[in-house]
Amino acid sequence: MPKHILLEIGMEEVPARFMRAAMEQLKERTAKWLQEARIQHEGILTYGSPRRLTVLIQDAADKQSDVHEEVKGPARKIALDENGEWSKAAQGFARSQGITPDQFFFKELNGVEYVYANKSSMGSETSDVLVEGLSGIITAMTFPKNMRWGAHEMRFVRPIRWMVALHGTAIIPLEFAQVKAGNVTRGHRFLGQDTIIEEPSQYVEKLREQYVIVDIEEREQLIVEQIKALAKEHDWDIGMKEDLLEEVLFLVEYPTALYGSFDESFLHIPKEVLITSMREHQRYFPVFNKDGELLPHFVTVRNGDSKGIEEVARGNEKVLRARLSDAKFFYAEDQKLEIAACNAKLDQIVFHEELGTLGDKVRRVTKIADQLAEAIQTDAQTRTLTNRAAAICKYDLVTQMVYEFPELQGVMGEDYALKLGEHPTVARAVNEHYKPRYAGDPAPETTVGALVSMADKLDTMVGCFAIGIIPTGSQDPYALRRQATGVVQILLERNLPIQLTTLFDITIQVLDNEGLLKRNKDEVRKDLYEFFGLRVKNVLSEQVRYDVVDAVMAAGYDDVKYAIERGASLMQAVQVESFKTVVESFNRVANLASKAATTAVEASLFDQSEEQKLYDSWQSASASYKVAGSTDEALAALSSMEQAITDFFEHVMVMAKDEAVKNNRLALLKLIADDLKQFADFSKLVWA
Known part of the structure; x- marks a missing residue:
């Protein structure tokens, strides 16, 4: 039973x-x-x-279930020696299966006879x-x-x-x-x-x-219901952040939610400081009103029952009061600082022993950001603001508040910068340049923030690659994968008109000018391109099927946005049955075009009308492809050649005896193939 x-x-x-x-x-x-x-x-x-x-x-x-199976052994020619006796290989196979050779039988598999044995194992x-x-x-x-x-x-x-x-x-x-x-x-x-x-x-x-709710789903439901009940009772909006709820779930065995309060005077501190103190340090849920304004209350979950709950609340209030008093002191002390003095202190903090101090990094980031602004042809004001934001982007790292609450880097930088009279866009970029901080975090909303963010991330990545620090396996101590993903996300969300290789070249040159390159430029550029390729592939894989990903990636991804758009257009096309014949015609072209040595086509060598028609079709399609307003239009332009390609292969012998005619026909196919491979490698598409 x-x-x-x-x-x-x-x-x-x-x-x-x-x-x-x-x-x-x-x-x-x-x-x-x-x-x-x-x-x-x-x-x-x-x-x-x-x-x-x-x-x-x-x-x-x-x-246990009993097992009855046929086990394959060595081939017959190996199992039997020249005298027809069982070889050592056959006898070893018998011993391994716990049987004797007289229990063997032969079966043919793919034209070869093998020894087999019936193996039975009775379950214990x-x-x-x-x-x-x-x-x-x-x-x-x-x-x-x-x-x-x-x-x-x-x-x-x-x-x-x-x-x-x-x-x-x-x-x-x-x-x-x-x-x-x-x-x-x-x-x-x-x-x-x-x-x-x-x-x-x-x-x-x-x-x-015995006061243990061991079912985690039941325990989580209890926590959520109790917090919602407090919210309803007091007309609050309680910020139940998922990661904090998950942590609290595994901190308690018998959850009882309660609330406490703190002095309203603490609300003069930026709410991010208060929320961080509550969430990250005390595991408290912050409380808001219906307008999203922070209230002087908090909710926490006790590992126990409701007995003496008022005393527990007072204890939590006392702990939080001490934490917030520290924050209030740090905030007041930081108001006495000047940005220039903070920046000077960055020269005393080592970023990496081979890449210098944080001060060195900021100076590199400023140069990179300025060249990125030039590359995307921003206006003069944006470029000026970008330079200033880059120059002060790390100053808040030496403040007492960020030292105590590292999660607030950038947040405090923005707050202090505004108080010190910086342009609002510059102050915001100091905060935004850390974005995206994690998966699901949005990219910077301002162009200035996006440029400084990319410059900072590129300096770290290219600097590490330049001295030979390249992530392998699960090892990525400098979070280079996350930083590359962030750059890709910024390029896509901000729609910045710049290619990956341009980003690499700008950053590599800045580091080279300072003598920081320990590896060959071309090797660094190649490694970076491949490294970013995996990030682009991940984005594509979330949107299209695997063969479409392979087809698009094979055509290149230097222009990240264009690669993603090509993936979307191709994914839509492959779901239409008639597109299969288009792809078949493209693949025939690509196969023969690989034999061509040139793209020099002489119309005078055409001796069949289908050659001229295909040439004319290509000229029209190529012109439309180059001016296409979208990838859908670009693919439609290429697909317009399908009938001309089909007619060509039906009536024209490409590999003609006349060498000049043959090479001319191959050159024509290569012209077409060169346009096709800019969009995708259609041979990688798989049809059911």
């Missing part, structure tokens, strides 16, 4: 940021083991709280494989950081303090780090008690009785 299997790993409190991935990993490893162990089941559930990781296998079969009782299987799951678990404790060699995310392991009502005799599994779990650290789990289906309810 099928039984549930329960494994609970009880630990000291696990960092909240590790929990979601750990639960997913536990489920994946359990599913993989069940499949490999041939144990049928009705589903896998995972549970988690700060002190436990749990997996529950529903209705696991009592016995599930109870007999649980210890080894569950032990393997636990020891295979990986975490961003591990701990060792006591004299144990075992490493785990946090010290294991208890385990529950049940197969139905029977205890599975697991043992790790001198902790023996049993049927006793621990309740809430302060409100609950140890409790016996008599069989796995009782697990969730038994823990609920």
Whole structure:
């Protein structure tokens, strides 16, 4: 009769940021083991709280499935020696399958005879494989950081303090780090008690009785409902940011939402400072009115019940008051600073030992941003503002507020710059030049912010590539992938008329002028182009199917926006059945054009009307292609040649005996192919 299997790993409190991935990993490893162990089941559930990781296998079969399969061995000519006896290879195969050679039989596969054996494996009782299987799951678990404790060699995310392991009502005799599994779990650290789990289906309810809501979906629902109830009661809008909600979810076992207040005088500090203090440092949810204005209140979630909730609120208010008082002091002290003095301090901060100080970086960024502004032909005022914004873009890094709250770099720079009389566009660019900060963050809204942002990111990327720091595998200590993605996003969202190679050339030259290039310019440019290609490919892959991505990327992506637009047009075209014949004609052209040595076509050598018609069709299509207002129009222009190409191949022998005629025909095809390959490599398209 099928039984549930329960494994609970009880630990000291696990960092909240590790929990979601750990639960997913536990489920994946359990599913993989069940499949490999041939144990049928009705589903896998995972549970988690700060002190436990749990997996529950529903209705696991009592016995492994039996296996009956044919196993292929060596080819007949290898299995038999010259005397017709079984060779050593055949005998070794027999031993590996646990049979004797007289059980062999021959079967033909792709014209070759092979030795086969029937292999049967009777399934063991599930109870007999649980210890080894569950032990393997636990020891295979990986975490961003591990701990060792006591004299144990075992490493785990946090010290294991208890385990529950049940197969139905029977205890599975697991043992790790001198902790023996049993049927006793621990309740809430302060409100609950140890409790016996008599069989796995009782697990969730038994823990609920001990003030542990172990089902994360139920726990999250409770948190959200309680916060919404407070919002409704007080007519508030509570900022439930997803990442903070996720963290709080894994900080508590028994959630109770409460609210507190702080002095209104703190509202004179920029709201970003207050929100950061609450969210990032205290794990509090900020409170707004219906107009989006920050109110002097906060909401937090207690790991416990509502007993003494007023006292808990006062304690949280006291902690926040101290934090905000520090922020208020830093803010007042920073008002005494001058931008020039802050910039001077940047020369004392090392950016990278081979790339100089932050002051050096700012001076490079200023030069790069100025040349980018020139390249996209901005007006004089925009160029002036860009120069100023670039020159002061990092000054706030030496302020006390940013030192205490690094998340506010740029935000404080904008606030202080405005107070010091900087142009509003310059102040805003100081903030915007960090954008996009993360996936989903928008690009800078101003041209000045976009130019300084790209200059900053390009200086970091090209500088790293120039000294040989290139991301490999998962290693990317300078977040170069994120920075490249940011540049691509800015090019697309701001629609800036500049190509990738121009960005590279400008930045490489600035670094070269300062003697910072440790590698050949061409190698750096090539590596950068390939590196950015992966970012462009990622953007395309989110919008079009894989073969369209390959076709577009093969035609180049120097103009990022044009590459993305070509992908959209081609994706739309391939969904029309008739486009298949167009692509077939293009591919015939490309195949033969590869044999051409020149594109010099002499109309006097045409001796069939289809040649002239194709030439005329190409001239018309090429002219339309070059002035097309969109990629849809460009593809339509190229596609207009389809009939002329078809007629040409039906009536003209390209590989004529006359060498001059043959080369002329190949040259004509190469003219067409050269236009086609600017749009896409149509040979990479796949048809069902």
